[in-house]
Amino acid sequence: MTRRRFWQVFMMLCGFIIWAVQFTLIYGATSTTCALEVAETRLLGIGIVPAVIAAVTLAAFLCTAGVLTYALREHRRLQSGNAGVTDIFLSQAAILISAFSIAAIVWQGLPALILPACA
């Protein structure tokens, strides 16, 4: 696999990889703080668990939005040039996957706004 292809596949899957990282971090943070009984700690008046979830979700959202922007730009560039069908296919897949991932990431972070951390 050439470096270009590796990059294309990575960008294609990037949205879901970011979702997976977000999921692992927010679940890991919640479980750890609850188990260690430090979830009541507050940062700037906000509970540490919602703060971590909000921060991770925001970071994941921004990263995936960046991937989507890159994928859209790349797709436009490929279509205006003499790109191969595989390149165009991979860029389309990157757009679809990153767009879907943005929705999944936001959806995944919503419970932090509603539920108590360790109840």
Place this chain on the structure above:
Amino acid sequence: MNVPETQKSFGRDGSEFPNPLPRPKDELQKLKRAWEPPRGLSFITAVNNTYVGQWYVGTAFLFFVLAGILSLIMRAQLAAPESDLVSHSLYNQLFTMHGTVMMFLFAVPAVEAASVYLLPNMQAARDLPFPRLSAYAFWAYFVGGLVFFTTIFFGLAPNSGWFMYPPLSSLKYSPADNADWWLLGIGFIEISAIAGAIEIIVGVMKTRAVGMSLDKMPIYSWAMLVFAAMIIVGFPAIILGTLLLELERAFDWPFFIAERGGDPLLWQHLFWFFGHPEVYIIFIPATGMVSMIVPAMAQTPLVGYRFIVLALVATGFLSFGLWVHHMFATGLPKMSLSFFSAASTAVAVPSGIQVFAWIATIASGRMNLTTPSLFIIGFLFIFTLGGLTGVMVAMAPFDWQAHDTYFIVAHLHYVLIGGMVFPLFAAFYYWVPVASTRALSECVGRWVFGLMFVGVNVTFFPMHITGLIGMPRRVYTYPVGMGWDELNLISTVGAFMIAAGVALFIYDMIRNFRPTLDDNAGNVWNAGTLEWLPNSNYGTRTIPVVKSREPLWDQPGLADDVDAGRYYLPGTVTGGRETLVTSPFDARPQYILQVPGPGWQPFLAAVFTAAFFLLLTVKAVILSAICGVLALGFVIWWLWETDLGPIRPPADIGGGLTVPVYVTGSMNHSWWAMIALMVVCGMIFTCLVFSYLFLWLVNPASWPPSGTVMPGFLPGSTAGGLYVASAILVAVASRHLRGDDRRSPSSVPLLLAGAVVLLATGSTLDLWTHWQTALSPSAHAYGAAVYGIIAFQILFVGTSVIMGLYTIARWLAGKLDSVRRATFDNTMLFWYYTVGQGTAGLLVVYGFPKLVGGA
């Protein structure tokens, strides 16, 4: 190699084909001879996909029938209240075996088996890249599975439920061997599934028709790629879980014993990290089948190809975020549950995308109401209902009400039968003409569908109500007057209707299925994909150039041209079995893969592997060890005949293309397989580290427990240094083994021998250091976790040492040089992995307790 960047266009519009006609007279004869199956008793040594695929499907179906019979006995027992047809202890074995056999011995093997048969045909490859691995996986499954099933006749079958939750499955509450049969029997069958998955990944990525770039790949290939990737990520969790539980049962290492720092919930995490993706692991190939059948039945291309690819990949990822939805009633924090609830509802979206794409395809064409179509419609109806109740149980509050009731039994059967069994029956009726001289009967098929469709709904729909009014799962009987009597009787009648449908299908198979290699029923559905090309034991006569997703519709005359020998590789260039390897993205010809032929080694290796695990179950340790050594010996003998090197100069395959018959490095198929294997190993190790951290969270104040003597950093850093030094020696050996001049310097075996010594010393030092501190693996979960990591590393070091010695042996035998070095490359990759894993393990074991301030 002189393969151009862009694929030349061939066709009937006047442009030339890769190979001219007429073909040399003996070309086809030589091809047939190379692929001739073995005769007589040796027939069981056949390895190519046409045979192994059919045996595999047949065996999986046998287990479907056997597990179905178990369910009929259960339904007969439950038909009336207070029945004593079977005892409670037998009932426990029946429901455990029913679930276990259906999930592990039918569902996953069936979809893997179908792909062993279908993928090469669909991608116009002569075979999968590792046919002996397929044969090994099949025989291990066949022998192991049948022996496992017979335990039900001796009262030795597992009886703790198909998910084997401790403490019920622990030694204290299950002292007999029943649980060990599950842990060792199923554990090793999963190794067989992983072998198949690695084969599928490499097969999909490397052995496609020329021009079959990713955007033209059949959806079924995409589905199998996602399926195989999910197996190599998901199955390691259950492999580790079974290892840990068996270590606890056999050696009293308390991973799951709460009194000594363990936690039964750890098992549930490990089991369901595998168990929930497992549902999608069997559903995704089924959707791949549906996406192939629907366009053929509607005679129109699939609508929304890109969206379906998105849906498959999305399902693959999201399904790993659902496992805790099986643990909603375990008392985890609500916030944690809600993450899994969110993912559980999100995963419905990609499934919905696929359903709408199929409906749109049906709407845009003219659907012929054939038997496969009926099963597809049945699938859409039943699976959608199962999906809707799935969204219901994804809500934690509802799940708390329905948990462990018959509502869940109804839901999971709607999902699994709708999502997998109906598509599989559609696939039987659709693809039998590829493998048989006759298609199955349309008339009988409609009856089969009718009985199964009505039967499934009569059986399982009432169970929703039975569950909602309170009937729990896994009870062997119930008292009169609970309001469950009539509902259970209806369910039993339905179950026997399904059985009648399956029996009718078997009758249809006996009457019409006539396996053939050269004379199949042909393209009876006027389908557009390559499995409908004329084929034989060697696959298609030539490897075609593909220009669309439905080449048989878009390239008139393709079948005749392929069969006449006009496309690539019309004969055999090495005189043996071979297939064309193409690039993973654009499917440009790369090299000719010399495919291994029949041999006793995979068969015997599989039989002795099965014997090793099964004898271990009954504590016949010495006999088991002998079988293990024999299995290893046969694997080494099998490998010894591979990695043939460039036995001839690059060959002309037609169209002016000359490709080599041997390559090394990242282009080589075994390099890809080794990377996939490393992902498997990495996932097992990740799950092991997760287990270590989980147990720490259970015991944050005693990690390590008071009184534990912690080793200093010196032994750990010395062991790490030895690991890294061994990797450096391997890297230097690799450098010495470079060049096109086929050099074979004597420094290579010396460097490898040095690396073997360093690696083994590092691992021994690590073990010895902890042993010296008197840390006991059975006193507390901390010790068990530490020795678990060390033992796992010793397993890998042992494997690396064997691989190192094997590579040295090949050098001594003159089978290793700077060009013929695929074996060395594989050893090197595995070595680097072992060193990386060992170093990470040392950091965890020595560093983490200090980091959290426990030592």
